[in-house]
Amino acid sequence: MTFDNNKENSKKFDLIVIGSGSGLDVANAVFQHGLKVAIVEKDRMGGTCLNRGCIPSKLLIHSADVAEIIKRAHLFGIKVDGFTVDFQKMIERVNNITDSSSDRIKNAFEEIENPHLFSNECKFNGEKTLYVGEGEEDNKKIIITADKILIAAGTRPRIPNINGLKESGYVTSDEIFRIKKQPKTLTIIGGGYIACELAHFFGALGTEINILQRRDVLIPDEDEEVSQKFTDIFSKKYNICLGYKVKSVSKDMNNDSARFHVTATRKDDASGKTLDVVSDQLLVAAGRIPNSDTLDLHKTGVKVDNKGYIVTDKYLETNVKGIFALGDIVGRYLFKHNANNEAQYAYNNIISTHQKIPVNYYAMPHAIFSSPQIASVGLREQDLKRMSIHYYKSVYPYIKTAMGEALEDREGFVKFLVNKADRKILGCHIMGSDASTLIHEVLVAMRHGDGTTKSISGTIHIHSALSEVVAKAAANIASN
Numbered sequence: 516m517t518f519d520n521n522k523e524n525s526k527k528f529d530l531i532v533i534g535s536g537s538g539l540d541v542a543n544a545v546f547q548h549g550l551k552v553a554i555v556e557k558d559r560m561g562g563t564c565l566n567r568g569c570i571p572s573k574l575l576i577h578s579a580d581v582a583e584i585i586k587r588a589h590l591f592g593i594k595v596d597g598f599t600v601d602f603q604k605m606i607e608r609v610n611n612i613t614d615s616s617s618d619r620i621k622n623a624f625e626e627i628e629n630p631h632l633f634s635n636e637c638k639f640n641g642e643k644t645l646y647v648g649e650g651e652e653d654n655k656k657i658i659i660t661a662d663k664i665l666i667a668a669g670t671r672p673r674i675p676n677i678n679g680l681k682e683s684g685y686v687t688s689d690e691i692f693r694i695k696k697q698p699k700t701l702t703i704i705g706g707g708y709i710a711c712e713l714a715h716f717f718g719a720l721g722t723e724i725n726i727l728q729r730r731d732v733l734i735p736d737e738d739e740e741v742s743q744k745f746t747d748i749f750s751k752k753y754n755i756c757l758g759y760k761v762k763s764v765s766k767d768m769n770n771d772s773a774r775f776h777v778t779a780t781r782k783d784d785a786s787g788k789t790l791d792v793v794s795d796q797l798l799v800a801a802g803r804i805p806n807s808d809t810l811d812l813h814k815t816g817v818k819v820d821n822k823g824y825i826v827t828d829k830y831l832e833t834n835v836k837g838i839f840a841l842g843d844i845v846g847r848y849l850f851k852h853n854a855n856n857e858a859q860y861a862y863n864n865i866i867s868t869h870q871k872i873p874v875n876y877y878a879m880p881h882a883i884f885s886s887p888q889i890a891s892v893g894l895r896e897q898d899l900k901r902m903s904i905h906y907y908k909s910v911y912p913y914i915k916t917a918m919g920e921a922l923e924d925r926e927g928f929v930k931f932l933v934n935k936a937d938r939k940i941l942g943c944h945i946m947g948s949d950a951s952t953l954i955h956e957v958l959v960a961m962r963h964g965d966g967t968t969k970s971i972s973g974t975i976h977i978h979s980a981l982s983e984v985v986a987k988a989a990a991n992i993a994s995n
Contacts, residue, residue, distance in 0.1 A: 528553045528661040530865065531645065532630075533637060533810070535620070536562020537842055537854035538667030542630045544862045552630035553659055555637045555647055560620040563669050563843070564851040565613055571692040572712055574609045576884050579719035583886055586719075590923050600720045602697035609692060633657070639815040643837065663865050666817075666825060666833075666840040668810060670803040670849065675704070678763040683775060685764070685797040688713070698722050698796035702777050704761055705800035706733040708883040711745075713798060714753060715885040724753035725792050727779050731757050734883060738895040738944040740910070740930060745946060748887060748926055758782050759790060764797065805844045822846065829873035830864045831857060839865060848879050878961040882951035887926060890954035892961065893942030896932060905935040909968075911988035913947045917979030924948045929988035931968055938992075939966045945985075953985050968992040 529550035532538040539554065539562075546552045559566045588595045624632040635657075637647045643664055648656035672687035674680070686694065688709050701717050703710045706728030718724045726733070726749075732742040733749055749755055759779040766775050775797040779790045805823045812819060817833045817840075818826045824846030831839045841861045842854035857874055864871040883889035899906050913919030913927035927947015934941050943957040956971060964970040968989035976986040 524656070525658040525660070526553070527551075528631075528659060530663045530665065531555065531659060531661040532665045532667060533645075534562060534667035534669055534842070534844075535560045536564060536667060536669060537851070537858040538562075538665055539620070540855065540858040541665055541667075541841075541862045541865065545865060546630050548866060553633060553661070554624065554630050555633045555635065555645070555659075557634070557636040559614075559617045560624070561613075561617045562667075564854075565617055567689045567692065569851050570616075571609045571613050572688075572716075573884055574612060575605060575692065575716050576712060578605050579716040580886070582719040587923070600697065602720070603695065606693065606695070633659070636809075638809070638811040639813075639817075640811070642815050643835075644815070662837055664815075664838045665861060665865065666807075666810070666838065666844060667842045667854070668806045668844050670805050670843040672799065673802040673804045674799060675761070675801050677704075677761050680761075680764045680799070683764045683766045683797060684773070685775075685799050687799050691798055694796070698794065700725070700794035701796045701798060702727065702775060702792050702794040703798045703800055704777070705802070706730060706755075706757075707736070707800065707802065708734055708885075708889075710798075710800035711749065711883060711885040713800065714749070718753055719886065723794075725756070725777075725794060726753060727756050727759050727761055727777065727792065729758070729760055729782065733757075734889065737883075737889060737891060738930065738942070739897045741889060741891070741944050741946050744926065744928075745885075745887065745889065756790060756792070762789065766797075803843070803849065805846060807844055820846070830871040831861050831874060832864065832871075847876065848881070850879075850881050853879060878958050880954055880958055882954070884951065887924075887947050888945075888950040890945045890950035891943070892954060892958060893940065894932060895942060895944070896930075899932060899941060904941070906941060907931075907933045907935055907938075907992050909933075909988050909991035911984055911991060913981075913984050916981070916984045916987065918981040919947075919984060921979070922948050922981070927984075929953070929984050931988050931992050933968060933992045938968070940968060947984075949981055953982060956982065956985060 530545050531553045532542040533555050535556035542552050542554050585595050585598050633647045635647050637645045640646045644660045646656040647659055700723040702725040704727050706726055714724045732746045734742050734745055758781050760782045761779045763778045766773055775794050777792045807819050807823050807825055816835045820826055825840040825844050827833055827840050827845055831841050839861050841857040843849045860872055860874045878892050880892040909931045911929050913924040924947050930944045932942040940961050945953055960970045971989040972986055976983050
């Protein structure tokens with residue numbers, strides 16, 4: 516299969532995959548069936564997770580975790596006379612790792628014809644037909660078509676409509692991992708998980724942090740007890756402004772040094788009194804929006820919801836037969852592990868049209884790699900109250916376990932919510948050291964065990980491993 520754009524500008528495939536994140540898994544699996552596959556990626560290979568999300572953020576956050584360990588060393592009888600931060604080395608290390616991984620993926624595809632990589636932007640121009648290429652002249656673009664199309668084009672940072680913001684030179688999570696200089700003071704607009712992870716990274720390294728959050732707590736989508744406790748902890752470390760709406764942003768330059776001025780007002784204050792926050796860097800972390808608006812989906816008839824997320828059925832198929840979508844652009848769960856989960860079903864449902872399998876989203880977890888860490892699965896306590904579900908609740912603190920005492924984790928806890936009727940786990944929420952790891956035995960119990968806390972409390976746990984805190988929280992439920 517040879518592509519010569521000068522001789523022919525229309526190509527037919529069996530499958531077109533838009534996006535090179537988890538969509539690559541599907542492309543490679545379908546190719547193994549001997550089908551002709553095209554991959555379209557206008558940006559770096561590997562998707563958001565590798566280039567601007569999970570991987571670079573966790574590489575950097577580990578440096579912050581090390582810094583916090585050093586700061587707390589005195590609690591364990593170790594005297595450390597300060598430390599210095601080589602910020603540029605941190606950034607270079609991260610970008611060398613992610614860029615080399617992305618380049619390896621691209622180089623591998625450039626050496627083969629199937630799957631065929633198009634490193635360009637694409638837009639639909641008809642039913643199951645795409646223009647691939649840049650510029651306004653259609654005759655300089657390649658037309659590609661396929662009976663099956665998978666849209667895995669992800670999301671991008673949402674930029675709120677704030678006076679002066681566009682002209683200010685702010686950064687988002689797309690650019691923050693490539694800045695050259697550590698800011699002395701960082702203002703963050705937003706209070707969700709991205710804002711809090713990046714506040715932890717910069718704050719642990721010595722940057723003064725300002726967070727402007729519209730809601731009354733940070734990470735408001737978490738269980739209410741977790742959100743409140745987390746907000747209390749962060750408020751002791753950083754300048755947290757809750758219930759504020761940003762009205763305007765401006766920037767002035769002084770000897771090549773930028774100063775951002777952010778003006779905000781309390782959302783419940785009619786007096787017009789303003790808060791003025793000054794910093795040398797501004798990060799916008801106000802959520803994400805789907806990239807569906809960049810694809811001209813209306814030209815192929817694919818429907819989106821009122822937020823722009825692509826509407827799919829339980830098999831990940833859109834309203835247009837043969838066009839599927841997965842990952843963040845679908846909007847069910849904006850996690851890389853969910854996109855990987857959906858990719859397995861998308862592959863089956865694309866190949867096995869008459870034996871499609873609905874996606875199993877049960878016990879979908881997530882974690883926030885801040886300090887403290889957060890991990891969660893299932894329903895929150897506020898959900899159960901709203902749904903009038905009768906439940907047992909168990910909260911067990913880290914500090915009441917041997918390892919919790921050893922770690923001096925006095926804020927961490929494990930919280931179980933269990934159905935009174937059948938004693939099934941409805942939700943589990945963990946805040947504290949290694950929360951993202953501890954949650955996994957709960958996930959196994961929910962997805963592949965009997966779904967009750969007895970499968971956890973009845974398992975022998977190593978003493979004095981930190982996982983004892985999960986077992987003890989589960990035992991509290993089992994004793995009811």
